[in-house]
Amino acid sequence: MPEGHTVHRIARQFRADFVGERIAASSPQGRFAAGAALLDGTALTEARAVGKQLFLAFDTDRWLRVHLGLYGAWDFHGQISPIDAGGAVRGSLGAPRVARALRMGEGERPVDPADGDFPPAPVGAVRVRLLTEASLADLRGPTACEVLDADAVAGVIARLGPDPAADAGPEAETEFVRRLTSRAVPVGQLLMDQSVVAGIGNVYRAEMLFRARLEPHTVGRRVPGEVARGLWRDWVGLLDDGIATGAMLTRDEDDPAARERALADVGERHWVYKRTGEPCYVCGTAIAVETMATRNLYWCPTCQVGP
Numbered sequence: 001m002p003e004g005h006t007v008h009r010i011a012r013q014f015r016a017d018f019v020g021e022r023i024a025a026s027s028p029q030g031r032f033a034a035g036a037a038l039l040d041g042t043a044l045t046e047a048r049a050v051g052k053q054l055f056l057a058f059d060t061d062r063w064l065r066v067h068l069g070l071y072g073a074w075d076f077h078g079q080i081s082p083i084d085a086g087g088a089v090r091g092s093l094g095a096p097r098v099a100r101a102l103r104m105g106e107g108e109r110p111v112d113p114a115d116g117d118f119p120p121a122p123v124g125a126v127r128v129r130l131l132t133e134a135s136l137a138d139l140r141g142p143t144a145c146e147v148l149d150a151d152a153v154a155g156v157i158a159r160l161g162p163d164p165a166a167d168a169g170p171e172a173e174t175e176f177v178r179r180l181t182s183r184a185v186p187v188g189q190l191l192m193d194q195s196v197v198a199g200i201g202n203v204y205r206a207e208m209l210f211r212a213r214l215e216p217h218t219v220g221r222r223v224p225g226e227v228a229r230g231l232w233r234d235w236v237g238l239l240d241d242g243i244a245t246g247a248m249l250t251r252d253e254d255d256p257a258a259r260e261r262a263l264a265d266v267g268e269r270h271w272v273y274k275r276t277g278e279p280c281y282v283c284g285t286a287i288a289v290e291t292m293a294t295r296n297l298y299w300c301p302t303c304q305v306g307p
Helices: 004-017 033-039 150-158 170-181 202-211 225-245 256-264
Strands: 024-026 044-050 053-058 062-067 073-078 100-105 107-110 126-131 135-140 144-149 288-292 295-299
Touching: 004 044, 004 053, 004 073, 004 100, 004 107, 004 135, 004 225, 024 033, 033 062, 033 126, 033 144, 053 150, 062 150, 144 150, 170 225, 202 225, 202 295
Parallel strands: none
Antiparallel strands: 024 126, 044 053, 053 062, 062 144, 073 100, 073 135, 100 107, 126 135, 288 295
């Protein structure tokens, strides 16, 4: 499932190439024909992400809400402006006014356009297509795709926990600590609860708990306030780095050489995620895996202890 950094990057891509443009909206698949008709011919005025949800505002006071879920992705074609830190383009992910294609979902990768013309013909089950004169975004496989008014959008956001990239300031940290430490639920489950904190998924959940050396079965009420604040501040840094680079880098990110290796090789990026049975990098204990909050949780039984 795409985690929060990816959705913020998708919003950044829309701000770079679609905001301020008039949109031709359609539903090649047909399942979103009525919603696309409401947006067709209107101008995109805002793109924002909160946690794992994307909100696109149009000049008719309508919003498109998209949750990619486990398998959703956006395919961008045509003009794809660089959005990495410093404007650098990683690999061949795109450049202004060049016919490239980029898929943004669980990870990012260049894809081949369907043909040499712009816009290319839809490929597969495209739920909604948003087209400008220079850029195209095709959405496929989302869990949620709906048109809302501003009040409904506010209601959705109100049900979400704080997101460091959307809720700057000490109030967000305080609210996260309150929500985490007031529940008699395992912290490994709470970090995946979008009403506690928005944007954390399976990778960041496992890695943050290891980085904090926190046993994942510890209930929220037993997590000391300073540990909870440490989790939030770690999430702030990891999310910021993920938005800047497009990579979930959680191991040795302060070592420049190790960082370069990890950016080039996903197998070097994580302490515990998807390392079942392999020795812990710190203590040598075999990394364990179990199901928690319907997803695989990876952790070190020796390094990660209770508070």
